[in-house]
Amino acid sequence: MDLDFSPQDQAFRAEVRAFLEAALQPRFRELAARTTTVFGEPPEVLDWQRVLDDKGWLVPHWPADVGGQRWSPIQRFIFDQELARAGAPVLPGMGLKLLGPVLYTFGTPEQKAVWLPPLRRGTQFWAQGFSEPGSGSDLASLRTRAVRDANGDFVLNGQKTWTTMAQHATHMFCLVRTDATVKPQRGISFLLVDMAQPGVEVRAILSASGDHEVNEVFLDNVHVPAANLVGLEGQGWTIAKFLLENERGGSSYGPALVADVARLRAGLAALPCAADPILRDRLVRIEIDAMSLEMTELRILAGMAAGDAPSALSLTTKLIASEIRQAVEQFATEMLGMAGLALPEDRADPARTAAARYLNSRAWSIFGGSSEIQLGIIARGALGL
């Protein structure tokens, strides 16, 4: 197996690195350094989104006719590696990674023209309204009702929960029940909801770290024009499955983990406990796991670049990444000793974010499908059980 990148790929890496050195201003690096949740926070993260959009590199994974790049899977991986290595803020993925592909795959030409440009530009900001109290892993049991009015528009009533960044959202894509008389999966539709209207109420859920990342969203007689139905009425479950596959399998997790282990190593070197053999041994084990995941993802991408379908290995990466992410953040708190337990209000000093990051990392084995659900997916999809 040839493990080297081709000369073309190495030239591409140099081009990306040179761009990031010029474009990734200190304020963007500082945003990333103080972020303890999954994504960088608006409005600053949207400035970074626009820098990438101006360069044409915001949505390289989209088709070229809607703003994507014709990059190979390996080039996309190199791009992710360079972003992580440079310490760029993580862009909120609800619009760019989840809704965008749904719109260009299932949307009408009008829907693509209306919704994709502001999504890319960040002038509209999207939340994902799937989970409800009692309907997370068992998503098909969701109860938010959408009933047609006299004009054929929809009226929504119900509650969504764990809605990431809904406090910033101008819009939310939602799964709703449009038919309660058929098999649960067949009665679900996919709607685009304007958050700035009467009847939409967003209530904060503060996490154990004190961060405001997730929310409850209450919908009380909320109006949604018929034109905001994506796909056919009753096709929402098919669309949701497509979207969840993108959420679980469409990301490379290794580059960010490898880059964060490198930062841990640098942080440890500056501490009095730097020579502790037990700590060093643990860090190396985490590093090997992160590098192995990165190598596995490269193998998956190399197969795809050669025209193969995504291999069964791709079903395993979210589960493994969650475990490594939690090990990274646990190590970061423990190497700091008592200082690693502090939960300061002020997150401006990145050295004081370890405890919040550790607490937030516990959510990795829950969101985007819990680890137990991932094991079920691997058992059925990869092992045929």
Ligand SMILES: Cc1cc2nc3c(=O)[nH]c(=O)nc-3n(C[C@H](O)[C@H](O)[C@H](O)COP(=O)(O)OP(=O)(O)OC[C@H]3O[C@@H](n4cnc5c(N)ncnc54)[C@H](O)[C@@H]3O)c2cc1C
């Ligand atoms: C930080 C964070 C951000 C999130 N952001 C969003 C968002 O933006 N939009 C959104 O729609 N949702 C979001 N979620 C919700 C997330 O998708 C759900 O929390 C997740 O799907 C689990 O559902 P649940 O919380 O209802 O737990 P449950 O489904 O009630 O699960 C409880 C426990 O039972 C286990 N379990 C359940 N079913 C099975 C089974 N069949 N086999 C084995 N074990 C099982 C689970 O693994 C878990 O340990 C977010 C969650 C978190 C924590």
